[in-house]
Amino acid sequence: MSEQLLLSNIRNVLAQLEETIIFELIERAQFKRNDIIYRPGAFGPALGGKSLVGFHLFEIEKVHARIRRYTSPDEHPFFSGLPEPILPLLQYGENPLRPNSVNINNRIRPVYEKEIVPYICKPGDDKQYGSSSMCDVTCLQALSKRIHYGKFAAESKFRSDPEAFRVLCADGDREGLMKLITDPEVEARVLERISLKAETYCRELSGEGGNPKIDPEIVVDIYRQWIIPLNKEVQLAYLINT
């Protein structure tokens, strides 16, 4: 089995992404909601009808596409129509995934903009549009990577018991598949680890004697309510569509 597919390895990558996600959520929570940055057309025609965050994300994805980000099997762009890489293609070693086009970024972006941002930020407008948008772009990219790692988890689980998965996939039994990919003990451990990290980071970030910038429980809740369920959705979509 290729190294990328070992479950322990996947969990390491996910654990590292946790740092980025927690860190960026805390950063974003410094600023108010600034709803205007998510409203298409709000900044005039120079943004091609996009919202500020949409425009910013698209421009950053164009840069990243050119330096070859989206040729990696664990990266998924939010936009289509990106330019070709200008770096020679990298040999990534064997790609353990079956060919697939699963990409749920068009679900992740509204969840982030309409549910997560209002959950972590105070209502209002502090005019920090650029800084808020910086956090949003980094956060969306980290969330997308974290959630689409479900493909590797699914492939790994599939290979550990191909027969059971083949039967459920053939029947299109989503409920049965969901049960088979769910490990409540692992999920509980993830949430515990998130809680520990969030506690530490929120305390650290608050400086000498300040209040924590974000309630650590909110971070745990974001994992529980959105990140873990969306990750399992990716797993299902991958299993059913390959």
Added chain:
Amino acid sequence: MSEQLLLSNIRNVLAQLEETIIFELIERAQFKRNDIIYRPGAFGPALGGKSLVGFHLFEIEKVHARIRRYTSPDEHPFFSGLPEPILPLLQYGENPLRPNSVNINNRIRPVYEKEIVPYICKPGDDKQYGSSSMCDVTCLQALSKRIHYGKFAAESKFRSDPEAFRVLCADGDREGLMKLITDPEVEARVLERISLKAETYCRELSGEGGNPKIDPEIVVDIYRQWIIPLNKEVQLAYLINT
């Protein structure tokens, strides 16, 4: 005195930037040195003779310039020839700085590429050019912001004792100015806080029972050897040139 200039406020911003810098250094240290990404022309003519990191940084700065990053008095680009902002200009409130064009990014980049990267990363090439370059761009931007905050510190110190500063500036007495802007107690406290944060983050990031990704003492040393001295250089340049 404008709010942006209060020393306590400056120190808060600097403390927040510390998180970003420590975090990105730890991220970058996951990858090997990958010297090729700093070599101009190494990736062929598509990068316009630039190194991969130079090209990447320039492209990101072009995006950020369009969303108005460099109109803020605490942001300094590495490149000239950036496009105009496409967002309407923001009223930043009173800019407390005197007009100045101090920008030492052309010092910061070689320090980072030639001294800091070799200090934190294992020698060798792991082909993770894109990921390494992502860390480098974020790190360079955070270092630049942290170091150029010296302007606010200098202005604030100047206003607390204008006569003493005016005499030294008129004489071009760099040594005397350096003495006047240096507070060894504050520096010791900064290094202590960095040490505490680095300890926490390196431990957290190492996951369950793993080795720390980077020796916390290295982070403290980067502050001691490069960040604090460069910050004081900005202070001097600002005082002498305005």
